């Protein structure tokens with residue numbers, strides 16, 4: 001295995017890695033510009049509604065596959081029926097580098113092929129309850145990038161929503177990757193810390209999080225969508 005040394009890299013648990021300040025300020029600004037564009041459409045950013053009728057406080061726009069609680073589809077039936085935008089190749093490349101760096105394993109990066117991205121926007125009051133990213137049919141890692149205000153990110157275990165968990169501050173530019181034994185761990189964002197982003201970033205309020213995933217569904221050439229089986233995240 002290759003060793004790619006990254007200062008500040010911290011293993012939060014087996015398979016969960018936090019790299020503070022992974023993206024430099026220019027990369028952060030470029031990503032934010034892209035997020036603003038994606039938020040406009042073809043499927044605009046929206047707050048998803050859970051099967052309980054509860055509306056999430058986080059607003060989300062998707063690339064590759066549209067996520068709605070709790071499944072992926074090519075078109076956004078709960079928004080405007082349009083097909084979501086494709087993932088740009090540079091974003092897939094960024095995901096590969098993120099996985100290679102987090103796991104210090106070039107081969108893991110090379111084989112990583114994210115096909116769905118969720119861009120989450122949190123205003124100062126938004127939060128995300130403890131949940132598992134379990135609508136994917138693949139156990140490949142989830143890559144998470146943070147921009148704007150810092151937040152409290154709670155990363156737990158695969159069995160319960162409660163303890164044991166680790167509280168991590170995710171700030172603008174941070175990378176968090178969870179795979180392997182940590183892939184289906186519960187996690188959430190109990191709090192965003194308002195006005196903590198550098199003014200030069202150009203995001204005056206709020207936090208943006210980009211998560212990349214592998215749905216395990218893109219091999220289906222017919223474009224059929226498969227219902228997912230794990231629907232226990234009503235708490236989101």
Ligand SMILES: O=C(O)CCC(=O)C(=O)O
Nearest residue numbers: 118120133144189209211
């Ligand atoms: O905002 C974050 O850091 C986490 C987002 C998340 O867990 C999700 O989109 O499933």
Ligand SMILES: [Fe+2]
Nearest residue numbers: 131132133187
């Ligand atoms: Fe998640």
